[in-house]
Every structure is written in structure tokens, then in C-alpha cells.
Amino acid sequence: MSRTLALCFEYLGTAFCGSQWQPGGRAVQTELETAWQRLTSETGRWIFAGRTDAGVHALAQVAHIVSDTPRSLDTIAKAINAITPPDISVHEAWEMPTGFHARFSARQRTYRYVFDSAPAPSATLSGRVLRLDHQLDWAAMQAALDTLIGTHDFAAFAGAGHEGSTTRTCMLAQLRPAEWLGRPVTVLHLQANAFLKHMVRNIVGTLLMVGDGRLSLEAWQAIIASRDRRNAGPTAPPQGLYLESIGYDPALQPLATSSRWDGTTYFRTYQG
The missing domain is CATH 3.30.70.580 (Pseudouridine synthase I, catalytic domain, N-terminal subdomain)
Known part of the structure; x- marks a missing residue:
């Protein structure tokens, strides 16, 4: 049977x-x-x-x-x-x-992206986090993330070749300080009903531009409104990204x- x-x-x-x-x-x-x-x-x-x-x-x-x-x-x-x-x-x-x-x-998926901005790189976490060589404006990044909550068209963050609707509902978009193997890191949690191809990494790549001052909150919102991937930032590297959980x-x-x-x-x- x-x-x-x-x-x-x-x-x-x-x-x-x-x-x-x-x-x-x-x-x-x-x-x-x-x-x-x-x-x-x-x-x-x-x-x-x-x-x-x-x-x-x-x-x-x-x-x-x-x-x-x-x-x-x-x-x-x-x-x-x-x-x-x-x-x-x-x-x-x-x-x-x-x-x-x-x-x-599945009703929802949760991803995390881990950033390491400690003064010296970690050999232990190599390949498991995104190593940053400078400090970011985490408050500005959180303000940008707050605009993702709710139902939006995320076409600006879609990977090449996506077919079908680009509208998704985001329930959580939050940066949190954490500790990993005794080392301070910053963790981005993103939760949505579903994600587009490369969506999280494209969000992160654009978010980093907010964090280092190259992109204002207004410019971030304009990118989302444009629905054009060419206006967003680069695709962030894969090693800091984790599929955290699936919700049913x-x-x-x-x-x-x-x-x-x-x-x-x-x-x-x-x-x-």
C-alpha cells in the first residue's frame, strides 16, 4: 500500500x-x-x-x-x-x-542571511556567512526592510527567466544581532508565503547598498515600484543564505x- x-x-x-x-x-x-x-x-x-x-x-x-x-x-x-x-x-x-x-x-518559507562584520575574519565560519570588511547602517537597512511587509510585487528582485506572478506576501523582514560560535554576527530573517528565484539574494544585494549609503530609502522604494530588476542591486553571494524552515x-x-x-x-x- x-x-x-x-x-x-x-x-x-x-x-x-x-x-x-x-x-x-x-x-x-x-x-x-x-x-x-x-x-x-x-x-x-x-x-x-x-x-x-x-x-x-x-x-x-x-x-x-x-x-x-x-x-x-x-x-x-x-x-x-x-x-x-x-x-x-x-x-x-x-x-x-x-x-x-x-x-x-506549504504556506510559508523562512530564510536567513548571515552577515559577519567583526574586525577580523573567521576561518571557522568561512563559506557560511557573508564577510563584510566595513560597518553598515543597520538602522537604515531595517527601515528599508520594513517597507517589504505586506503583499507587494517583487519583480525588481526576481531572477532572470521567472515566469508567472511576481506578487508575494512578506510576513517578516528583520535584522537581529546574534552570536555564532562565540562570534557576533547579524542575521536577516525573511518570511513570505513564497519566494521568487534569487529573490532573497537580490534583496540582500540591494539592501547592502542602503547599508553603505549608496541608496536612500526613497531610492529603495522607487526600485520596488519600478518592477525592473535592472534597477536593483547585485545578487548577493550564496554562502550567507539558509533556508530556515517551511511552514504548514x-x-x-x-x-x-x-x-x-x-x-x-x-x-x-x-x-x-
Whole structure:
């Protein structure tokens, strides 16, 4: 009997060409599907909740597959972690109701972008943060971010080749000081119902121009109103970007979870 199985997992994106399968490239999807075939002899496709680019990391990506495997959820989580390389780690496995779709059932996505502006660079965090060699006006950057809250046309921040609507609803756009391995960093949290290709990195690239005084708040707002990507700033590097979490309707509950983690964690983040 077929089951809809879902995984929540993290990965370090440094050595990946992205999350989605690409010919000749090492993708997260390729590693996951290879491990699944070894475990179950099935060749099904794992569907991801969100796509990440080369070099972008994930803290809580979600993917699903329809499978006939009788294996327990705990066995699935343990076995995939044993088969996949160390830059992928499964947090939890769920059995979901029929019709669950990792991408289309999601109500929101949250990303974080991490900045390091300490006096000296960190070797430990290299490849995991955006290193800044000068201080930024964080207050001006937050003022710009405040204008993103609500439903807007984000065409000015869309990546090349995007098709369809560019209107998205942003629920959170906030800069926060944090500490990582004893080192002060600044973290940008962005949450929306969905994101356009390269949208977060294009927002960050333009936001940095606000932070270093090259772009006023009025100019930032004019860029958004223009709906023209050519007016916005450069695409920020990928290494500071993390897919933080996927939010689903609280009414959508797993039928069963692996015994090693609390399976409700990532299904209670959507507040409507």
C-alpha cells in the first residue's frame, strides 16, 4: 500500500550545485534519491518544498515521496543518515495524509542571511556567512526592510527567466544581532508565503547598498515600484543564505513520526 512520506533535513550547500537535480552536477536531490534507491530499491522522485541555489544551505528543508516501502520511519531516518554524505542530515521522517505535497501544501518559507562584520575574519565560519570588511547602517537597512511587509510585487528582485506572478506576501523582514560560535554576527530573517528565484539574494544585494549609503530609502522604494530588476542591486553571494524552515497549516498533522524527534515542530509555524 502506498504511503506519502516526508523528511525534514539540513544540508551544507558549499559542495552542491543546488538542491534540484542537474545533469553532471552534485545536487542534494541526487544524493537523497541515490540513498533512497539503495535503501528501498525504489527510483521515485523526492519533491522539495523549496529550491536552493548552488552554495546555499538549508536548516530545515522538507521533501516528500509516495512509496510502497514497509520500513518504519525511524529506520528510514537512521538509514538515510548512514548512507548520505556528512553534508546532509535527516532530522525527522513523517508519514503524511494522502495528497500532502511538500511544495504546494506549504504556506510559508523562512530564510536567513548571515552577515559577519567583526574586525577580523573567521576561518571557522568561512563559506557560511557573508564577510563584510566595513560597518553598515543597520538602522537604515531595517527601515528599508520594513517597507517589504505586506503583499507587494517583487519583480525588481526576481531572477532572470521567472515566469508567472511576481506578487508575494512578506510576513517578516528583520535584522537581529546574534552570536555564532562565540562570534557576533547579524542575521536577516525573511518570511513570505513564497519566494521568487534569487529573490532573497537580490534583496540582500540591494539592501547592502542602503547599508553603505549608496541608496536612500526613497531610492529603495522607487526600485520596488519600478518592477525592473535592472534597477536593483547585485545578487548577493550564496554562502550567507539558509533556508530556515517551511511552514504548514497547523491542521495538517503527520499520521506518524519517527521516534527520534518531535514531528510537530515544523507543522506549527504557520500563523495564518
